[in-house]
Amino acid sequence: MMTAVNQHSRNQQSRELLREAWDDFIDNIQSARDAIDQSEYYPPDGDDRTLAEGYRYLAGFMHSAVERAFHDDANFPAFRNAISVYNKSTIDNADAIYFYAAIDGRQYYRVQAKLADAQHWRGQERASSGALAPQYLIFELHSGPMAGDTGDLGELAPGRRTGFGSLDSSVLQLGDDGQLELLIGPERPAGYSGNFICSRKPPRASDPGGDDRYADFISGRQLFYDWSREEAAQLTITALHSGGRQPAPLDSVRAARQLRKMGAIVRGQMHFWLAFYDRILNSRGRHQEGRYAMPVNGYNRPNAASGDTGGGMSTNIYAGGIFDLGENDALYIEARYSGEPVYTSLHLSNLWGESPDYANHQSSLNGFQMAMGADGVQRWVVAHRDPGVPNWIDTTGLRRGYLSNRWAYPELPDEDQWPTISARKVAFSDISGCFPADTPSVTPAERRTAIAERQSHVQRRFRVF
Incomplete structure (x- = not known):
């Protein structure tokens, strides 16, 4: 004893x-x-x-x-x-x-x-x-x-x-x-x-x-x-x-x-991802452009998930860039894809890699939520305030941050069939002219309804009781 x-x-x-x-x-x-x-x-x-x-x-x-x-x-x-x-x-x-x-x-x-x-x-x-x-x-x-x-x-x-x-x-x-x-x-x-x-x-x-x-x-x-x-x-x-x-x-x-x-986990994660953004994504423009480097107000070439991209879902094709917008600027984006991806989206991130408040802001849109015309072209606009078009991505006031697009396939298509994407900075006043004439407008009341739906879903998705 x-x-x-x-x-x-x-x-x-x-x-x-x-x-x-x-x-x-x-x-x-x-x-x-x-x-x-x-x-x-x-x-x-x-x-x-x-x-x-x-x-x-x-x-x-x-x-x-x-x-x-x-x-x-x-x-x-x-x-x-x-x-x-x-x-x-x-x-x-x-x-x-x-x-x-x-x-x-x-x-x-x-x-x-x-x-x-x-x-x-x-x-x-x-x-x-x-x-x-x-x-x-x-x-x-x-x-x-x-x-x-x-x-x-x-x-x-x-x-x-x-x-x-x-x-x-x-x-x-x-x-x-x-x-x-x-x-x-x-x-x-x-x-x-x-x-x-x-x-x-x-x-x-x-x-x-x-x-x-x-x-x-x-x-x-x-x-x-x-x-x-x-x-x-x-x-x-x-x-x-x-x-x-x-x-x-x-x-x-x-x-x-x-x-x-x-x-060690906290230290490692904090140090790794900032180095990853700087050296792999070249987020500060300090290094030679590489395959995954993210251009400002543009996109890198779409790429498949791999160890080089920090992992990611193995059925995804990714594309990314950096938005940098003044008060009266906007970023107009177009993407085209072939085949039938089971999932596609565009969302934003701050420069730490955190997605903005997607419950209370329309800072992301997926393939179900966005409006697409008969030509099958994906179109979005990133802006600081609501331009009244369906596919507005809200910066939540971030002047600069990451753009991220995903297309998920049951089986990855051949590389020549991967999506293509492009972006250009435009004046906020020119946004409506970027979209086809039959694009519907969105009223403030309709936007509030969409936000209420997001708020409810996020609570359910991450409920703890």
Whole structure:
């Protein structure tokens, strides 16, 4: 039996261990904070709004790092929001739920959900009434660091991450009652014909004597089109090897490790993404133009998701640019695509990579929400105030920020069939002349109705009870 003296000594060791870990955590948070206003970390120009949003941005990484450091457990997993209205980052998609869960690819897991009407997943007309499943759903397995965790762009090097496969709504099998079940594991069980993603890969060809590789997490997106009717899928994940068991209680050694991990995540994310925007996207015009560089008031050439682009959904084609608009300026944008993307959108971001307030402003539009003419050309205008056209993208007062377009396909088309996009700055007074003559006008009352719909949907999408 432990004596009182020994217990006191052990408690003192625990206090010292946790204080040291806390001090390391604070040091990492301070290093993350430095990225807001110290030039060596490439922060955006620090006007009042930008500085205020920088501290919110930092707090968002702290919010998500608590969950990732203290509550991720591959033996007792749960799906969590990787990005939400509380921790926006990485030029996030205003139509998306980004979700993830930790797994051990050596084990088996079952993912389940009960979906609303999903007949549009098979190319059928949407049900005329009632709740709908999201426009698009995808699951993906990966290993390696989550994008940004290291704080070093070296994590984009080939081989630092491994993808293990994906399934999306174009092929996911559903039960007659809308029940979705997905099995994850290192080998498909004999006779199993349902939804399955393998969580194991053999050694790389360059390392034939190496070990098998196993997935560390499952991630994915739910993308919404009709914000008035589509309902989020309530996903659950069960570790089949630990059902009915309990995790071990927390101790000082594990808590110290988690505190250090939390601080490292926040520091890494703050440093990585600003470096990514500066060096990969060339957002400040300091480097030689590259494939992904974002021109001012224009677009880069559309490109597919890859490690070079910081990850992203594997079925997406992306295009991006930077808007920089004076009070009486606007940016007129046209895009053309071939085939039948299951999802398409345009949305904005501030220079930290946070999407603007898309609940209370029309700072994004997807393919369902926007008006398209008979010629099939996508047309938008980005402006600081409402010009009375359907496809207005509200800057929310940001003079400068990121433009991001996405087209998602069940299978990526050949590159010569990828979308094309262009933009030009125009005077606010010339906006109406950019659109076809049959473009309808939008009244202030109609705009308020659209905003009310957005407000309601975002509350439902990210409800916590």
